[in-house]
Amino acid sequence: MISRGATVVSATKGLEQETLFRMSEVMSQELGSEVPIAVVSGPSFAAELACQLPTAVSVASNELACVEQVQADFRTGYFRLYGTTDVIGVEIGGALKNIIAIAAGVTEGLALGHNAMAGLITRGLAEITRLACAAGAQRDTLAGLAGLGDLVLTCTGALSRNRHVGIELARGRAVDDVLSGMKMVAEGVRSTNAALALGARYGVELPITAQVAELLAGRTDARTALYDLMLRPQRAEAG
Numbered sequence: 001m002i003s004r005g006a007t008v009v010s011a012t013k014g015l016e017q018e019t020l021f022r023m024s025e026v027m028s029q030e031l032g033s034e035v036p037i038a039v040v041s042g043p044s045f046a047a048e049l050a051c052q053l054p055t056a057v058s059v060a061s062n063e064l065a066c067v068e069q070v071q072a073d074f075r076t077g078y079f080r081l082y083g084t085t086d087v088i089g090v091e092i093g094g095a096l097k098n099i100i101a102i103a104a105g106v107t108e109g110l111a112l113g114h115n116a117m118a119g120l121i122t123r124g125l126a127e128i129t130r131l132a133c134a135a136g137a138q139r140d141t142l143a144g145l146a147g148l149g150d151l152v153l154t155c156t157g158a159l160s161r162n163r164h165v166g167i168e169l170a171r172g173r174a175v176d177d178v179l180s181g182m183k184m185v186a187e188g189v190r191s192t193n194a195a196l197a198l199g200a201r202y203g204v205e206l207p208i209t210a211q212v213a214e215l216l217a218g219r220t221d222a223r224t225a226l227y228d229l230m231l232r233p234q235r236a237e238a239g
Contacts, residue, residue, distance in 0.1 A: 007036045007066055009059075009074075013094035014187045015194035020201065022091040036066040039087055040074075041094035042145035043153035045160075049079065056080045058146040060090040082145060089141030092132040096195055097151040098162045098188030099209050100124030104155035105166020106215070106222045116226075120208070121155050126237075127206050131195070134202035162188040169215060170222040192216060207232060 002008065008031065012023045021029070024037050031037070042057030049055050059074070059081045061067045067083040074081055084090065103124065107116050128151070129142040141147060154160045165186045168178040175189065192213045199206040211225040220228070 002031060002035055007038060007069055009070055010037065010039045011041070013041060013091075013098065014191050015095050015198065017190065017194050020194055020198045022088070022095070024087055024091060036063055037061065038066050038070045039090055039094075040070070040081070041090045041150060043149040045153070045157060047159060052076075052078045054078050054080075056082065056145055056149075058082050058084055058090050058141075058144060060084045060087045060146075062087060084138075084141060084144075084146075086138045086141040088135050089132050089137030090146040092135060092137060093128055093142055093147040094150060095187070095191050096128040096131065096209070097124075097147075097154050098186070099192050099195055099212050100128070100151060100188075101154040101160055101162035102166040102169070102186075102188045102192075102212050102216075103208050103226075105160075105163040105168075106170045106226060107166070108163065109167040109170025110223055110226065112226065117155070121151060124155070124208055125151055127208050131199055131202065131204045131206065134204045135198070161186040165189060166222075172221075174218065175216050188212070189216060 008027060010023050010027060014023060016026050024039050027037050038059055038061040040057055040059050044055045044057050055078060059067055059070045062085060064085060071081045071083055104117060104120055107120055125148055128147060129139060132142055133139055154162060161184050165178055192209060195209050196206060196213055207229060211229055214220040215222060215225045
């Protein structure tokens with residue numbers, strides 16, 4: 001039971017498999033449109049936050065008053081929240097960065113170098129931004145904490161679960177074997193096919209996500225997936 005006047009805050013990242021709903025949409029469907037919902041996302045490993053290490057994230061809601069309330073209630077000397085009304089951008093950034101992080105883990109596991117990692121993160125951000133904007137997000141949101149910030153952390157941080165999955169896949173392990181040995185959820189594994197379906201809905205190409213899907217399904221190996229991306233037709237960077 002949600003108390004009257006309560007604000008619900010979501011820190012969950014992903015897409016519902018069947019409906020392709022973002023998490024705030026799932027919550028609104030269950031709770032009703034009259035319940036204020038805010039979403040928090042950004043570069044934030046829980047273990048570091050629990051140790052009170054400095055952390056900055058985004059908080060988004062369709063209602064500015066809701067954003068301001070969460071900022072006021074959650075702020076501490078080590079936790080800072082930047083507000084926005086771009087719920088779509090914050091949630092799609094949080095969902096898709098986990099998929100790109102799997103590819104980053106593959107890049108790390110294959111020892112492909114810093115050049116490859118930088119290229120992957122940059123093009124991954126472009127992929128996330130294309131889909132988010134097609135769904136109605138603001139481009140600037142994806143250049144901020146919930147987009148670029150979270151993507152860099154998840155692709156390079158040793159505490160990243162999704163990066164760990166990619167590293168193990170690069171070593172030749174099957175995805176089921178990798179997941180069975182993990183105590184926490186790697187959200188990118190479940191989000192990949194949903195992201196591809198969302199991309200198809202909006203007519204947006206997601207080449208990195210597509211290769212991650214092939215790898216997770218066992219239809220390709222890690223090195224082939226990465227090099228297939230390199231051999232795609234060249235295009236303008238803004239595309």
